[in-house]
Amino acid sequence: FCRSDILNFLSSELNTDKNSLRTALDRHPFSAYVPLVQIGKNLTTLKNLGFTDDLILKNLCVLLYPMERIVSEIDKLKEGPGPEYDYCKGSDGSIRQDLLLQLAMYNIEKTCNFTGEALWTSGYCMDQEQTNLELS
16 A cells, blocks of 8 residues: 555545645554555444544544444443543433544553554454563
8 A cells, every 4th residue: 555545545535635634644653554445444434333524534543443443442432431431421421422433542542551553453452461460
């Protein structure tokens, strides 16, 4: 894949300039290693789930993660968010739509101590977490 292909695709799909997209993607240390096909599928999935272009743009790095993990986290957050999420709830008691993607990425990344390695589906972070538990 080519980084410019990703920027061209996202610029076209999200109607925004390539420089702001590049800046947003560069925040993630492994953004250059995610294939365009995965990013495209993830974008389609998020739009089908009702997320607007604006919400996706504000959380652009969500497109880099395995979508099954993102959807799983969103489902968990929608099912029954605990009291630690009270400040994120709307008047109906559910997590506000504008915070779901941020919280999903947060919950995924915290398993890897926010290193960015949660992108990979190999389970490295889980192995690392287990090792940390065994050492304690």
